[in-house]
Amino acid sequence: MFKKLITGALSAAIALGASFTVVHAEDELFIPMLSYRTGPFGGNGTPFANGFHDYLAMLNARDGGVGGAKIVMEECETAYNAQKGVECYEATKGKGALVYNPLSTGITLQLIPKSPVDKIPVLQMGYGLSAAAMGETFPWTFAYPTSYWSQMSSILKYIDSNGGLKGKKIGFIYLDVGYGREPIPLLEKVAPEMGFELAMFPVAGKEMQAQSAQWLNVRKERPDWMIMWGWGAMNATAVKEAAKTRFPLDRFIGNWWSAAHADLVPVGEAGKGYIGANFSGIGTDFPALQDVMKYVVDAGNSQADPSTVGHVLYNRGLYNAVLVSEAIRAAQKITGKTVITGEDMRLGLENFVLDQARLAEIGLPGFTGDVKGDCKDHEGAGGVFLQQWNGSDWEKITDPIPPMTDVVQPLLAAAAEAYKADKPEWKGQVCK
Amino acid sequence: MDGLIYSILGDPFVQMWQMPDFFIQVIWEGFVSGILYALIALGFVLIFKASGIFNFAQGIMVVFSGLTLVGLHALGVPAFVALLMTIVVMYGLAFGIERLVLRNLVNQPDIILFMATIGLTNILIGGGQWIFGSETKSMITTELLIPTGSSVWEPGGGLVIFQHIDIAAAVIAALLIVSLALFFSKTKVGRALRAVADDHQASLSVGISLNQIWVITWFAAGIVALVAGIMWGARSDVSFSLQIIALKALPVLVLGGFTSVPGAIVGGLIIGVGEKLFEIYWGPLLGSGVEGWFAYVIALVFLLFRPQGLFGEKIIERV
Numbered sequence: 001m002f003k004k005l006i007t008g009a010l011s012a013a014i015a016l017g018a019s020f021t022v023v024h025a026e027d028e029l030f031i032p033m034l035s036y037r038t039g040p041f042g043g044n045g046t047p048f049a050n051g052f053h054d055y056l057a058m059l060n061a062r063d064g065g066v067g068g069a070k071i072v073m074e075e076c077e078t079a080y081n082a083q084k085g086v087e088c089y090e091a092t093k094g095k096g097a098l099v100y101n102p103l104s105t106g107i108t109l110q111l112i113p114k115s116p117v118d119k120i121p122v123l124q125m126g127y128g129l130s131a132a133a134m135g136e137t138f139p140w141t142f143a144y145p146t147s148y149w150s151q152m153s154s155i156l157k158y159i160d161s162n163g164g165l166k167g168k169k170i171g172f173i174y175l176d177v178g179y180g181r182e183p184i185p186l187l188e189k190v191a192p193e194m195g196f197e198l199a200m201f202p203v204a205g206k207e208m209q210a211q212s213a214q215w216l217n218v219r220k221e222r223p224d225w226m227i228m229w230g231w232g233a234m235n236a237t238a239v240k241e242a243a244k245t246r247f248p249l250d251r252f253i254g255n256w257w258s259a260a261h262a263d264l265v266p267v268g269e270a271g272k273g274y275i276g277a278n279f280s281g282i283g284t285d286f287p288a289l290q291d292v293m294k295y296v297v298d299a300g301n302s303q304a305d306p307s308t309v310g311h312v313l314y315n316r317g318l319y320n321a322v323l324v325s326e327a328i329r330a331a332q333k334i335t336g337k338t339v340i341t342g343e344d345m346r347l348g349l350e351n352f353v354l355d356q357a358r359l360a361e362i363g364l365p366g367f368t369g370d371v372k373g374d375c376k377d378h379e380g381a382g383g384v385f386l387q388q389w390n391g392s393d394w395e396k397i398t399d400p401i402p403p404m405t406d407v408v409q410p411l412l413a414a415a416a417e418a419y420k421a422d423k424p425e426w427k428g429q430v431c432k
Numbered sequence: 433m434d435g436l437i438y439s440i441l442g443d444p445f446v447q448m449w450q451m452p453d454f455f456i457q458v459i460w461e462g463f464v465s466g467i468l469y470a471l472i473a474l475g476f477v478l479i480f481k482a483s484g485i486f487n488f489a490q491g492i493m494v495v496f497s498g499l500t501l502v503g504l505h506a507l508g509v510p511a512f513v514a515l516l517m518t519i520v521v522m523y524g525l526a527f528g529i530e531r532l533v534l535r536n537l538v539n540q541p542d543i544i545l546f547m548a549t550i551g552l553t554n555i556l557i558g559g560g561q562w563i564f565g566s567e568t569k570s571m572i573t574t575e576l577l578i579p580t581g582s583s584v585w586e587p588g589g590g591l592v593i594f595q596h597i598d599i600a601a602a603v604i605a606a607l608l609i610v611s612l613a614l615f616f617s618k619t620k621v622g623r624a625l626r627a628v629a630d631d632h633q634a635s636l637s638v639g640i641s642l643n644q645i646w647v648i649t650w651f652a653a654g655i656v657a658l659v660a661g662i663m664w665g666a667r668s669d670v671s672f673s674l675q676i677i678a679l680k681a682l683p684v685l686v687l688g689g690f691t692s693v694p695g696a697i698v699g700g701l702i703i704g705v706g707e708k709l710f711e712i713y714w715g716p717l718l719g720s721g722v723e724g725w726f727a728y729v730i731a732l733v734f735l736l737f738r739p740q741g742l743f744g745e746k747i748i749e750r751v
Binding site for chain 1 (some may be wrong): 712
């Protein structure tokens with residue numbers, strides 16, 4: 001009897017599961033959410049996922065979706081694991097996925113060759129392969145609003161304008177995975193050209209919370225500035241170790257994945273002075289965020305702790321959702337369709353305009369710099385700004401710092417050529 | 433060739449001589465790391481000694497105990513009450529593991545028990561994230577009266593920084609080890625535990641309850657995990673990535689032996705100091721980042737001469 005019950009329940013579950021895999025209704029837009037709320041980086045992945053989800057949920061609740069079509073989201077847990085990320089991709093691509101936001105450089109690198117085949121674009125917002133900024137080589141991958149290489153060049157510009165780079169020693173501490181190693185080619189290229197010495201401090205995954213050796217090496221090498229490409233628990237530990245070894249924190253700059261509330265709140269007063277990059281607004285003082293609070297968070301439809309709404313990573317996830325919704329609107333406008341496909345979405349990503357006027361219109365005045373979709377430039381060259389930890393919160397300390405386009409562009413072009421060099425079947429596009 | 437030989441056999445020692453304050457700092461940092469590795473290794477040893485199980489869940493037990501402590505305090509429970517409640521939770525965990533997992537797997541091959549601890553790891557990860565969330569949390573260091581700040585020593589114009597928390601970690605670890613040694617040698621339960629470690633069948637025949645001993649062992653490992661969680665958490669916060677730290681204890685176990693408490697301590701110190709010295713003075717020759725694997729080199733070199741580990745028991749099986 002018990003066995004029969006189990007068999008019956010399993011059959012019903014399989015039948016129901018099968019019915020759930022059908023393509024979504026005609027007036028729906030399907031957005032898969034590759035997120036990570038678990039695993040060693042779950043603490044940082046969670047607020048990002050909440051911001052992404054809540055903005056699109058707000059559009060559904062307030063406006064009925066985008067352009068008359070409701071957005072359907074399906075969250076798939078990757079645990080920041082490339083293999084799981086690919087499994088999520090394979091499990092959701094057949095459901096009418098419009099775009100993938102992998103939230104991991106490792107997963108992105110796996111999806112880049114798949115996207116032209118399945119005709120579903122990949123939006124690697126603030127991570128991924130820097131060379132993907134070259135739209136003619138990577139028609140299906142987008143790196144708005146800026147790439148790692150551009151970010152690094154903006155950070156170097158800041159250092160240059162605060163005492164100069166020439167003759168200085170720059171330390172680079174990084175998580176020793178694809179993401180952390182991504183800016184190294186740029187650093188190695190520009191170091192001799194700009195006249196600074198480079199010192200590398202890799203941090204293996206299992207040493208994220210045991211960095212005393214790296215910081216002893218920092219003390220030995222005596223760099224003038226430190227730059228960090230960290231993630232997860234590595235960030236807080238690095239800032240604590242820096243303070244412990246008496247490295248001046250106002251000369252320690254983290255990239256935009258190393259400078260969130262999730263990183264510095266546990267450090268508190270000890271992290272005062274630490275600087276980080278960012279490209280999205282901080283706080284809830286924006287009409288769109290007030291609507292998110294009203295329609296989603298207060299209505300009990302968010303997984304976010306209300307106190308984290310407006311934090312760095314929540315707002316960055318929200319900004320990612322803004323880029324997605326604006327590209328959908330552009331695609332709907334170009335094609336005249338309400339329900340679009342992945343191919344239409346690609347067009348949208350190449351043609352949306354998110355300038356200050358549009359940001360004000362959608363309730364995010366001054367939230368970020370201008371970004372404009374483009375066939376050739378899939379990066380947008382949006383400048384990053386720097387913020388500083390005051391012991392309890394982040395404070396913006398610079399205006400957007402434009403990247404060194406003259407330095408970065410040739411490197412991006414060369415990297416794009418190198419990427420396709422061993423892929424004879426790779427198809428680019430020609431832009432007007 | 434001469435340059436290479438000098439880089440290996442000359443330059444590191446010249447650096448040590450020229451910057452003695454930095455050399456002392458490296459030794460101190462290695463010593464503190466070694467003590468913390470030893471704390472984690474101790475948890476492995478306790479369980480392996482009593483039940484022959486390699487407890488894959490030891491790393492997550494460190495995180496789980498730390499999160500329970502911080503989580504209870506966040507609910508408004510005073511720090512020391514939260515500490516006592518966490519000890520009770522760790523006892524409940526030990527009791528639950530014995531009742532739900534170990535008791536049903538008596539006489540099963542070791543690999544089955546090992547796999548069960550992998551399952552336990554995932555349950556504690558999932559359950560822990562469900563209960564406490566996955567954000568990084570601060571350890572309640574000052575609330576537990578653990579000293580913070582640092583003292584500076586300036587030998588000959590140099591600079592050596594001693595973090596008070598590191599000194600506290602060394603003292604607390606020493607007290608824990610002495611307590612465990614006294615518990616094993618002076619108490620009835622401790623002697624029963626040693627008897628079980630020597631021979632399960634013989635222990636049963638003289639009326640020692642294997643189940644009770646397992647609960648006590650896992651509880652002791654839970655207490656060690658809690659101490660490790662507090663000390664590691666105080667140094668670098670409490671997050672789920674802390675469970676990976678358990679991997680750092682593996683070369684300590686290889687070196688010290690899986691059944692030896694002194695082995696865990698001495699092994700931890702050798703690995704801690706050895707890897708720091710090699711990383712700082714010889715690491716640049718190999719491009720840095722050698723700390724992770726060099727610990728295994730130290731352990732394997734020792735194994736060439738003592739296959740049972742530094743203090744492990746020599747196993748002789750007669751056919």
